Amino acid sequence: MNLGLAGKTAIVTGGSAGIGLACATALHEEGVSVVMVARDERRLAESARALAGRPGAGGTPAVHPVPGDIARAEDVARVVAAARDRLGRIDILVNNAGAARAGAFLDLADDVYLDAWTLKLLGYIRMVRAVAPQMISQRDGRIVNIIGGAGRTPEAVFLPGSTANAALLNFTRGVSKFLAEHNVRINAISPGTTATARADRLAAQRAAAGGMSVEDAKAQMAGAIPLGHLVDPAEIAALTVLLVSDRVPSMTGTEILIDGGQTPGV
DSSP states (O other): OOOSOTTOEEEEETTTSHHHHHHHHHHHHTTOEEEEEESOHHHHHHHHHHHTTOOBTTBOOOEEEEEOOTTSHHHHHHHHHHHHHHHSSOOEEEEOOOOOOOOOGGGOOHHHHHHHIIIIIIHHHHHHHHHHHHHHHHTOEEEEEEOOGGGTSOOTTOHHHHHHHHHHHHHHHHHHHHHHTTTEEEEEEEEOSBSSHHHHHHHHHHHHHHTSOHHHHHHHHHHTOTTSSOBOHHHHHHHHHHHTSSSSTTOOSOEEEESTTOSOOO
């Protein structure tokens, strides 16, 4: 399917690994020039080198690694300024950075919650606020917030992350009304447990909180998925490129779950 994205430009946060890298790769394959943002400068440079030079639709799109921590307001401003300088315009934003800790409720101090909220909730909001003026002036823009199924189905061992996710669902729906007036669309994807290095870290944290082995924690996580397997990051990336295309131009303020049937209820 030709999604008509060749020549577009994008920022992908948390772009050095996992879902973020999968999204950057999928966009690049569609001909989108990408600014990849992440905190780990070495890993970011390695991921960008692996992607740069690979052919995409319509040629060889540019890849620019820009180290940054979106938990810091000054880094958000610097990243978006660098993207404008290097890309000329910003058509697409994929918000993906986030690393909330899991743990037993009574063991998690305030700083764990504040870290999760500052990085993911405020980080996403700041990124949207930073790119919105250019998208509004263009009367064109596409934003995807990668949020997470815990926003709908919280667990006692993942409350810092689930509370941030729930707030982001509210933000996405609310800000979509304002952005729609300017032909800017924003949607959310909420993955279930996804096969990334982060899932391994969360399994270790859950194991520690529940007094079980990491293997048992992983089995428990997989057993909660009706389809019986973790989500592939490429699935999230495939939906992302669809949402930032014009194939479904009436969709905004919407959340789509990709979780193997894990989320109960409606």
